Amino acid sequence: MPNSSWAHAVVERLTIDHVGHRGDGVSLDAREPVYVPYALPGETVEVEHVAGNHPDRRHLLAVEVASPERVTPFCKHFGLCGGCAIQHWRSEAYSAWKRNIVVETLRQAGLECEVAPLIDAHGAGRRRITLHGRLGTHEVLKVGFAAMNSHDVIPIDRCPILDPGLAGAIEAAWALSEPLMKRMAATKPLDIQVTATDTGLDVDVRGSGPLPAPIVAALSEVAEQHRLARLTRHGELVLQRAAPSLRMGGAEVVLPPGSFLQATVAGEETLAALVQERIGRAKEIVDLFCGVGPFALRLAEKARVAAFDSDAGAIAALAKAAHAPGLKPIKAEARDLFRRPLVAQEMRDVDAVVFDPPRQGAQAQALKLAASRVPTIVAVSCNPATFARDARLLVDGGYGIETVVPVDQFRHTPHVELVARFAR
Numbered sequence: 001m002p003n004s005s006w007a008h009a010v011v012e013r014l015t016i017d018h019v020g021h022r023g024d025g026v027s028l029d030a031r032e033p034v035y036v037p038y039a040l041p042g043e044t045v046e047v048e049h050v051a052g053n054h055p056d057r058r059h060l061l062a063v064e065v066a067s068p069e070r071v072t073p074f075c076k077h078f079g080l081c082g083g084c085a086i087q088h089w090r091s092e093a094y095s096a097w098k099r100n101i102v103v104e105t106l107r108q109a110g111l112e113c114e115v116a117p118l119i120d121a122h123g124a125g126r127r128r129i130t131l132h133g134r135l136g137t138h139e140v141l142k143v144g145f146a147a148m149n150s151h152d153v154i155p156i157d158r159c160p161i162l163d164p165g166l167a168g169a170i171e172a173a174w175a176l177s178e179p180l181m182k183r184m185a186a187t188k189p190l191d192i193q194v195t196a197t198d199t200g201l202d203v204d205v206r207g208s209g210p211l212p213a214p215i216v217a218a219l220s221e222v223a224e225q226h227r228l229a230r231l232t233r234h235g236e237l238v239l240q241r242a243a244p245s246l247r248m249g250g251a252e253v254v255l256p257p258g259s260f261l262q263a264t265v266a267g268e269e270t271l272a273a274l275v276q277e278r279i280g281r282a283k284e285i286v287d288l289f290c291g292v293g294p295f296a297l298r299l300a301e302k303a304r305v306a307a308f309d310s311d312a313g314a315i316a317a318l319a320k321a322a323h324a325p326g327l328k329p330i331k332a333e334a335r336d337l338f339r340r341p342l343v344a345q346e347m348r349d350v351d352a353v354v355f356d357p358p359r360q361g362a363q364a365q366a367l368k369l370a371a372s373r374v375p376t377i378v379a380v381s382c383n384p385a386t387f388a389r390d391a392r393l394l395v396d397g398g399y400g401i402e403t404v405v406p407v408d409q410f411r412h413t414p415h416v417e418l419v420a421r422f423a424r
């Protein structure tokens with residue numbers, strides 16, 4: 001017997017015009033755009049509206065006329081798991097679409113500049129994942145990624161886009177979720193972040209709240225059995241078998257739990273190389289939103305660096321790694337750059353600034369940079385829209401913008417990074 005929401009579902013036939021910035025097929029058949037996940041340009045599709053979904057979204061029922069660019073997804077979880085939005089599109093069309101997200105966003109912001117071809121930086125795959133643990137119906141444990149546009153967890157046993165360094169990560173997440181979710185009958189969702197490091201898996205579990213000693217002991221046991229480098233809960237140490245570290249340039253960084261890390265090794269290396277090229281021969285460099293220092297530690301091979309980030313753990317890790325032999329001095333300081341951006345006076349003797357803010361961008365800092373006399377500014381961004389807003393401030397402040405380079409480290413998703421140089 002269909003439930004009432006299905007009984008009233010209206011099936012429609014739509015043609016797809018293009019793929020939108022979030023990876024959905026977009027139909028322009030009606031007065032307002034209609035979004036159909038997993039549909040491609042030129043396709044005729046049968047869709048329905050699912051009760052509870054946004055009125056402009058449809059669920060794909062069938063592809064009646066398929067695009068010649070459609071390919072078979074390589075993952076059995078694709079279409080349910082929300083981790084990937086696009087595995088069903090030929091790679092050339094996908095790359096052109098992703099580059100075009102940057103082109104269109106800059107054009108809409110009135111920024112006139114070249115956009116280079118997309119650089120693929122998937123490399124060996126993702127080195128960090130966040131899996132979710134939930135108790136489903138009949139208290140059945142589910143560990144996996146969130147479904148698309150929903151908090152439902154799609155249980156997974158494998159993910160083909162992971163770096164081989166994450167081997168065992170999914171099994172470890174299931175094993176850690178067992179004592180937490182079952183023995184405690186936890187109603188809270190768990191988030192299990194796993195990072196592949198040079199010394200093994202680094203796992204941070206969030207969402208479990210305070211735990212009785214036997215459960216913590218059970219977690220330690222799982223960490224031993226799965227040979228984790230480190231297990232933390234909300235950043236607090238449960239067990240460490242080896243300090244989880246990563247090589248960045250010539251230095252070794254011991255990762256603080258939960259600090260930011262570029263998604264792939266290739267992504268970090270590509271972005272760092274693009275930054276180094278654009279910084280040129282600068283001798284005094286400021287690295288804003290530096291994280292644990294993937295740019296600072298490489299730039300310090302040739303220049304003095306002052307690095308800033310609000311994450312005190314990341315700054316402490318960078319300060320320690322900065323003692324590596326052969327590096328010029330790195331001054332690392334914890335500072336909230338939204339509230340207290342560096343001002344022109346502080347950048348008076350600086351040859352170049354690199355800034356790589358979170359998705360919100362760096363509006364307050366960009367305003368101060370626009371008023372500075374720094375000759376070279378290199379922006380790294382994971383959000384073309386906030387980049388365009390901040391770039392506009394720099395251009396209005398008299399900086400010229402050079403070719404923008406889009407970088408794809410989140411293959412199969414709508415996320416895109418970019419690097420751009422500004423000069424005066």
Ligand SMILES: C[S@@+](CC[C@H](N)C(=O)[O-])C[C@H]1O[C@@H](n2cnc3c(N)ncnc32)[C@H](O)[C@@H]1O
Pocket residue numbers: 260261262289290291292293294295308309310311314335336337338339356357358359382
């Ligand atoms: C996109 S990450 C880049 C980190 C680093 N450049 C890298 O490549 O690993 C953004 C960084 O901004 C930092 N951040 C977020 N909000 C901040 C704020 N208000 N002030 C300073 N840093 C902030 C985060 O801690 C994070 O390290």
